Amino acid sequence: MFVSLDGVRLAYPSDYGEVLALDGLTMGIEEGEFAAVVGPSGCGKSSLMRLATGLHLPQSGAIRVADKPVTGPLSITGMAFQNPSLLPWRTTLANVMLPLEIVRPHRRRLKHERTAYTQKAEDLLSLVGLEGFGARFPWQLSGGMQQRANLCRALIHDPVLLMLDEPFGALDAFTREELWAVMQDLHAQKRFTVILVTHDLREAIYLADKIFVMSARPGRIISEHRVPFPRPRPMDITYEREFVDLVQELRGEIADARKEVA
Amino acid sequence: MFVSLDGVRLAYPSDYGEVLALDGLTMGIEEGEFAAVVGPSGCGKSSLMRLATGLHLPQSGAIRVADKPVTGPLSITGMAFQNPSLLPWRTTLANVMLPLEIVRPHRRRLKHERTAYTQKAEDLLSLVGLEGFGARFPWQLSGGMQQRANLCRALIHDPVLLMLDEPFGALDAFTREELWAVMQDLHAQKRFTVILVTHDLREAIYLADKIFVMSARPGRIISEHRVPFPRPRPMDITYEREFVDLVQELRGEIADARKEVA
Amino acid sequence: MILTLLKSPRAAPFIYAVALIILWELAVRIGDMPVYILPAPSVIVGAIVKYWSPILKNSLVTLWTTLAGFLLALVGGLALGLLVGWSKAIYSGLYPLMVGFNSIPKVAVVPILVIWFGIGVVPAIITAFLIAFFPVVVNVATGLATIEPETEDVLRALGASKWDVMTKIGIPRALPYFFGSLKIAITLAFVGSVVSETIAANAGLGHMMLAAQSQFNVPLVFAGLVMLAVEGIVMYAVMAEIEKRTTGWARRGGVR
Amino acid sequence: MILTLLKSPRAAPFIYAVALIILWELAVRIGDMPVYILPAPSVIVGAIVKYWSPILKNSLVTLWTTLAGFLLALVGGLALGLLVGWSKAIYSGLYPLMVGFNSIPKVAVVPILVIWFGIGVVPAIITAFLIAFFPVVVNVATGLATIEPETEDVLRALGASKWDVMTKIGIPRALPYFFGSLKIAITLAFVGSVVSETIAANAGLGHMMLAAQSQFNVPLVFAGLVMLAVEGIVMYAVMAEIEKRTTGWARRGGVR
Amino acid sequence: APLAAEDLTPVRFTLDWKFEGPSAPFFVAIDNGYFEDEGLDVTIDTGAGSREAIPRVATGAYEMGFGDLNALVKFLADQPDAAVEGIFMVYDKPPFAVIGRKSQGVTEDPKSLEGKTLGAPPPDAAFGQWAAFVDAAGIDTSDITIENVGFPVREPMLAQGKVDAIFGYSFSSVLNLLAQGVAEDDIVAIMMADNGLDLYGNAVMVNTEWAEANPEAVEGFVRALVKGLQATVADPETAIKSVMSRNEIADEATELARLKMAIADNIVTEAVETDGLGAVDMDRLGASITQLQTSFDMPNPPAPERVFDPAYLPPVEDRLPN
Ligand SMILES: Nc1ncnc2c1ncn2[C@@H]1O[C@H](COP(=O)(O)OP(=O)(O)OP(=O)(O)O)[C@@H](O)[C@H]1O
Ligand SMILES: Nc1ncnc2c1ncn2[C@@H]1O[C@H](COP(=O)(O)OP(=O)(O)OP(=O)(O)O)[C@@H](O)[C@H]1O
Numbered sequence A, B: 001m002f003v004s005l006d007g008v009r010l011a012y013p014s015d016y017g018e019v020l021a022l023d024g025l026t027m028g029i030e031e032g033e034f035a036a037v038v039g040p041s042g043c044g045k046s047s048l049m050r051l052a053t054g055l056h057l058p059q060s061g062a063i064r065v066a067d068k069p070v071t072g073p074l075s076i077t078g079m080a081f082q083n084p085s086l087l088p089w090r091t092t093l094a095n096v097m098l099p100l101e102i103v104r105p106h107r108r109r110l111k112h113e114r115t116a117y118t119q120k121a122e123d124l125l126s127l128v129g130l131e132g133f134g135a136r137f138p139w140q141l142s143g144g145m146q147q148r149a150n151l152c153r154a155l156i157h158d159p160v161l162l163m164l165d166e167p168f169g170a171l172d173a174f175t176r177e178e179l180w181a182v183m184q185d186l187h188a189q190k191r192f193t194v195i196l197v198t199h200d201l202r203e204a205i206y207l208a209d210k211i212f213v214m215s216a217r218p219g220r221i222i223s224e225h226r227v228p229f230p231r232p233r234p235m236d237i238t239y240e241r242e243f244v245d246l247v248q249e250l251r252g253e254i255a256d257a258r259k260e261v262a
Numbered sequence C, D: 001m002i003l004t005l006l007k008s009p010r011a012a013p014f015i016y017a018v019a020l021i022i023l024w025e026l027a028v029r030i031g032d033m034p035v036y037i038l039p040a041p042s043v044i045v046g047a048i049v050k051y052w053s054p055i056l057k058n059s060l061v062t063l064w065t066t067l068a069g070f071l072l073a074l075v076g077g078l079a080l081g082l083l084v085g086w087s088k089a090i091y092s093g094l095y096p097l098m099v100g101f102n103s104i105p106k107v108a109v110v111p112i113l114v115i116w117f118g119i120g121v122v123p124a125i126i127t128a129f130l131i132a133f134f135p136v137v138v139n140v141a142t143g144l145a146t147i148e149p150e151t152e153d154v155l156r157a158l159g160a161s162k163w164d165v166m167t168k169i170g171i172p173r174a175l176p177y178f179f180g181s182l183k184i185a186i187t188l189a190f191v192g193s194v195v196s197e198t199i200a201a202n203a204g205l206g207h208m209m210l211a212a213q214s215q216f217n218v219p220l221v222f223a224g225l226v227m228l229a230v231e232g233i234v235m236y237a238v239m240a241e242i243e244k245r246t247t248g249w250a251r252r253g254g255v256r
Numbered sequence E: 001a002p003l004a005a006e007d008l009t010p011v012r013f014t015l016d017w018k019f020e021g022p023s024a025p026f027f028v029a030i031d032n033g034y035f036e037d038e039g040l041d042v043t044i045d046t047g048a049g050s051r052e053a054i055p056r057v058a059t060g061a062y063e064m065g066f067g068d069l070n071a072l073v074k075f076l077a078d079q080p081d082a083a084v085e086g087i088f089m090v091y092d093k094p095p096f097a098v099i100g101r102k103s104q105g106v107t108e109d110p111k112s113l114e115g116k117t118l119g120a121p122p123p124d125a126a127f128g129q130w131a132a133f134v135d136a137a138g139i140d141t142s143d144i145t146i147e148n149v150g151f152p153v154r155e156p157m158l159a160q161g162k163v164d165a166i167f168g169y170s171f172s173s174v175l176n177l178l179a180q181g182v183a184e185d186d187i188v189a190i191m192m193a194d195n196g197l198d199l200y201g202n203a204v205m206v207n208t209e210w211a212e213a214n215p216e217a218v219e220g221f222v223r224a225l226v227k228g229l230q231a232t233v234a235d236p237e238t239a240i241k242s243v244m245s246r247n248e249i250a251d252e253a254t255e256l257a258r259l260k261m262a263i264a265d266n267i268v269t270e271a272v273e274t275d276g277l278g279a280v281d282m283d284r285l286g287a288s289i290t291q292l293q294t295s296f297d298m299p300n301p302p303a304p305e306r307v308f309d310p311a312y313l314p315p316v317e318d319r320l321p322n
């Protein structure tokens, strides 16, 4: 297992007693696998992402990534947060290139190979439909554009583990489907491991090898699905019978998961 | 026409020449109507919302709301921004109650009728599934929860014109559909006028009386659709033939709109 | 053990203070510093014990003039900061004048105050105010000038007035910096009232230190300085407590 | 016409300054203020014209000692601010000591500096530094302490060190306040070097003003004060320009 | 023959105050090359008060300085081991005075101060002798009010009539009052020395450790200073130029008046006419130390010999004022 969480429990301290976000969560993802996590709003998906990158440490349970126990933030990951959180004092390009200033070995190389790296960032921007927007500041971009820049920032340093927290939520259907294709290609090329949080079940099925369904808070995995479709997957596949059935199945599970607490 | 934009042009100044966001945009919405605006990412939907509330003034063209030309921010509107932007130093409840401290006549009444108003805010919070979260700070909420609190803030002061910029983007399908029902009920009760920006075509059709499709940037209205289904609409309607056809039609138009510039 | 103690935020103030005192004592003893230049802490403690009554009396006088001036500075600085944050023209008109005024040592202003208000607490209070209001103005005005437009729009979309925007967003948002400026202001207020007391007062630590100076009683001078430092620290602690209660939201994170 | 001029940010500084001067002149004439307390601006101008050569020379001395002290304060304050922002223990240990130290009038420290460094520019530079570094520390530390965890996480998720977080987020984010603190610091640096010059220098505005004071040449004292104000304003303008170029992003909005 | 610059012995000298009229003798000694002739390279810095000079010399920050001998007595009482002593008396009679206005009922008689309000900056050296002066002049202080007025407001307060008299140096305060438009015949300076307080004034002091190592430098300094003093006394109008060249903002007429007052009242006294410049009468010094015990808290007053060391003085005939 490349990423494994075992009986993990996470509670946030608060003035009104602690908030139990995750409890007894167990899941595993193989190297190079594309995993998706779905579940009702507020069930702890973002919390799960924070655990897997080491931003939070669990109160109990074990987390291992790349065969090492997670004890603090990992630099092998690229994370696209749910909220774009681009730095307002940097241009979009500078925002995208931020990880290069932090993560080794790019950090060292950046000075000498700035043009090459800049080119790479600009290529990424145009891949998501933002060519020519590199010099703009984040607050000069629309919501969907910010989200796309955020995705570029997660990709720029060729992470081994990619964490995407609703990366396409603010996009229209077409831009979104284009980016699905982009993600699929990138994954095929680079074989990184991906964890994708999404509310769009079609998105989850189209992109992922394995889908985890989470219960309502406190979150844990209630079911795990292998997606049987061979890759590369054409966009039309989403209209196929088998695909639509899987969507319905997941839908049903989430509906149950929500009711459980309600 | 309750809201009318006529040949509106909006350009943002920037260091690299101005960015033309909207050009020649014309649209009209009747009092009590539920309008939806759809279009590709970055086409100027949020800009349109800012114009209609008077947060920006157009470079040319005329905007009228409630029979008066718009010359500055209006206080009869309730706006849910695309980015929740809750104030971090206020609890969720205090955030929801913020408009009451600003908008007349609530502002004056608030001191004497605080309990009644608090009750109202709490009722709204539970309507969107956030009961018991009023005392939390916004940063203690998940992304979807923040968005729901944001919606409550737009509703609290009984605005005559409701502006919703992708209010359900970060929610799972079920929570989303629940809120559709809530919105439909509220609209039936209070008959406010609504402008909803969304990327979810099912959402647009389910909720709206009229749907505007925007072109890619610079944005203008390329088509306008009346939604023929009678109200109240059951959730099942979304699976009906006619509904699905309308979705496909809109999809096609947006696809064309995107290609136009690409 | 010592390392964990060093890392505990509750013990740290005491550890640092004690360390400073020990270092100081050692420096004086080893460096053979004459007492009339820098007395050792032990000598200063001796002076405090010996002169505790006048020190206490004068400390209280200074404390109250300082507090009065500080409160004026707080209110005045806040008001002026809001005014400056209100309009670009006022900002660019008033700011340079304030910078100019603040580049002037306040000692130079005290004589004018003495002529107007006579000798005593009034000049001290005014001097403390004059020296302390500027940091408050700067931080409040900066807080207002850097409101994120995204946040501001939330209020503007409700038809909020400028005043609403400033009080509901500007001030709360700038609160941590406002408190920061208060920490600067309180120390300056102490300096202001003491400086004024040295020129025109018959009581207060400034007066006492000057009198001690003329008697070559350097340990007493330093006892006065130590009292000033202690009063400053006490005021800081009070404000830190208020700050903690009001700006918890802003410090929810911070470098961990 | 006048109203629009009043509202123009470019004309405002001059209008406000001229208004102040006129008011001052009137107040002195109508209030019949004796010249040895508060000379009228016209009298001060006379003194500036008469003594332009020594004023210029001494102004330059003060300017450079102040700038040197200010730059030290900038660097030192930044470093100390980072240190204090680095660790909670250092924060709670060092902060009270700094507050205590800053509650002490720096005049008291100058004699010690004289013994160590003789009289001249060194004590003035050090005094300017000692008085000016604190606001920088406070605002830098506040900036670090109030980093939004959401933003911080962006860097932490990349395995960034604390140092990275501080330099890539803490400082840029606190930049507007950092500049605010510099405005406070520069005025204090002027005060510091002048105070030191009155005690320990053969040149500088402080020296000149005290010499003038000693001869009761009050117009010349005020000419010195005016020069100080002018130098402060010039330095402010320089910094405001730097600020405008570096913190445009933060002032994209502001109260409109 | 004059020595090359690098062979001169450097001497750092701190004055009591700014570069004003009474400091002319020191500058004359520089400008006329008297110090250089003695193999000395003297640099003169401004001071921050007659007392401040003492620790500067005692710590060795300065080799020599010019300060108040009475303050030195108090200083040595507290720090018997301090490396400082007086070697050359300049103000044989101190300028300590209470300056009042006739229009407010102050006359030359010290008793006229009774019932009055007096303005006093606490660090003022004249005010420092108040207790001894009260004792010597037999003043009843029971209804005298002392107000702490700082230096910058001292004379203005008197000029405005907010106080009836002030403490200060005669040659400073009188001239300052004149500058503020107080009529000359309204000003009255009660010299403490004329009313029973027989103290010495400012003297040249030396760091004793340095003096032991460089006795001939000290002697040379004294010889040069005597010449400076003699030249100044002989021709104050020329001597004042040496001050003016170093202090561009000073008013020549005022400084000259100040210098002449200092020469007449404080430097060239009757005693100096006979005993020569720089000398101290050890008995008088001893008596003054006893008087000082009223002003200062001194359980262990220093011996006169500890305070003043006449060893570096040239013979009397070489140091007569003219
Ligand atoms: N800092 C915090 N302090 C306290 N509670 C928190 C904090 N962060 C999250 N929570 C709580 O933990 C739970 C899970 O939050 P999380 O953000 O992981 O949900 P999510 O699955 O990502 O939801 P969404 O789909 O709405 O983004 C929520 O109930 C939330 O209120
Ligand atoms: N403050 C600004 N300065 C400059 N350009 C801006 C600014 N705000 C928006 N724009 C530009 O205007 C265009 C329209 O932006 P807008 O936010 O209205 O798009 P949108 O339709 O809401 O997109 P999305 O669906 O992605 O939210 C975009 O190209 C954006 O880059």
Ligand SMILES: [Mg+2]
Residues within 6 Å of the ligand: A045, A046, A047, A082, A165, B142, B143, B144
């Ligand atoms: Mg989430």
Ligand SMILES: [Mg+2]
Residues within 6 Å of the ligand: A142, A143, A144, B045, B046, B047, B082, B165
């Ligand atoms: Mg938008």
